[in-house]
Amino acid sequence: MKPELIDRSTHLSRSFNIDEHCYPHFLKVWHYHPEIELISIVNSSGTKFIGDGIKKFQPDDLILIGENVPHLWLNDPVYFQGSSELEAKALVIHFDRNFAGADFFQMPEMRALNDLLNRARHGIEFHGEIKAEIKRRLREMLQMDDFERVMALINVLKLLSATEEYEKLCSPGFINAFQKGENKRMDNVYEYIVNNFKDEISLNEIAGLTNMNKSSFCRYFRKIHNKTLTLYINEFRVGYACKLLLEEQLNISEICFESGFKNISNFNRQFKEITGLSPRNYKKKYATII
Known part of the structure; x- marks a missing residue:
């Protein structure tokens, strides 16, 4: 099945959105969108499909998904039982690559962040202590005003760009395109x-x-x-x-x-x-x- 485009333009009342999602189960749709997605799993388990990368997911997983990368969060079967009282909960940011301006990430000072967003086109799963730190910062962002959120997101991306504890999830051949800029x-x-x-x-x-x-x-x-x-x-x-x-x-x-x-x-x-x-x-x- 070809992935379904999800149009989030009507939901983007700001330059980017941060939400705490809480559902009986995650959206069971193989989909993609032009916004970059950062997701911290709070309470849920199942199988994640990021391009052709297929792995289990569980609480505390932290994933950065680049623009237009097809993905699906498929909860375990128990989440779909009629008597289930389980919750699928996650902290999620959706942001356009140019949310801070078309040339913002092209500045020399933003080179590390730009490299991170390029790598995200393959889907990135982070490991180690940074997962808890990012989850804490995302929770704080929910209570911030608009200006503080913009600065906080840039700082979150800065932290993610500096860690070496990560793995790419999607092979380059899946989307049939190589992304330029890394070398x-x-x-x-x-x-x-x-x-x-x-x-x-x-x-x-x-x-x-x-x-x-x-x-x-x-x-x-x-x-x-x-x-x-x-x-x-x-x-x-x-x-x-x-x-x-x-x-x-x-x-x-x-x-x-x-x-x-x-x-x-x-x-x-x-x-x-x-x-x-x-x-x-x-x-x-x-x-x-x-």
């Missing part, structure tokens, strides 16, 4: 991969885009991404395959070739190594849920 030297490489991942990838051409020889480029790429170029491309292709599997428009054989794999056996092997499931089991487990 300008590699922009041409990312653009080449996104335009050619369905075909044979030429290491010579990729290395040439950075004016390096093949050996130097491979070392440089591994230093940046902590993985080989081959694994990176396979993860991109598998991420794109996950997107197609969830949309249920093509059969598995068609998805194999549409994602850049040349034969089914290699597709199945790479898919299972990266996701832990075969394509068929992935589709069976998740497509019907979304």
Whole structure:
């Protein structure tokens, strides 16, 4: 199923909104929106779908989701029982990337915050002590006036930009686009991969885009991404395959070739190594849920 666009424009009476949501269960809709979302789970459990990243969620989880990244918070089955008295509660901020002005995050002083928002396009889950600190600050923001909230949000983003205790949840291939800005030297490489991942990838051409020889480029790429170029491309292709599997428009054989794999056996092997499931089991487990 394709994700549903949720229009929050009628809810944005300010430059950004912060709310404490409390429902019997979270909205059971695979959706996206142009606003960036910061969510601190207060009391709830289930499975979170952030792009093609699928993990359990629980109280105290802290997630930053970039603009237009499809996502779903699916509560455990007990939340949907008629006799359930459980609550799904979360502190949530929705804000436009340009809430402080079109060029605000382009200032040199805001470089770290801009990098954070770029990383959020893959979905970020934070770990460690920062989760409790951010939850405390979000609660305080509920009682602030408009000016104080703007300053508080910038400070929250500053804290998040400084921590190294996080993981990205969504693979680049899921949305079939690389985001520029994290490493300008590699922009041409990312653009080449996104335009050619369905075909044979030429290491010579990729290395040439950075004016390096093949050996130097491979070392440089591994230093940046902590993985080989081959694994990176396979993860991109598998991420794109996950997107197609969830949309249920093509059969598995068609998805194999549409994602850049040349034969089914290699597709199945790479898919299972990266996701832990075969394509068929992935589709069976998740497509019907979304």
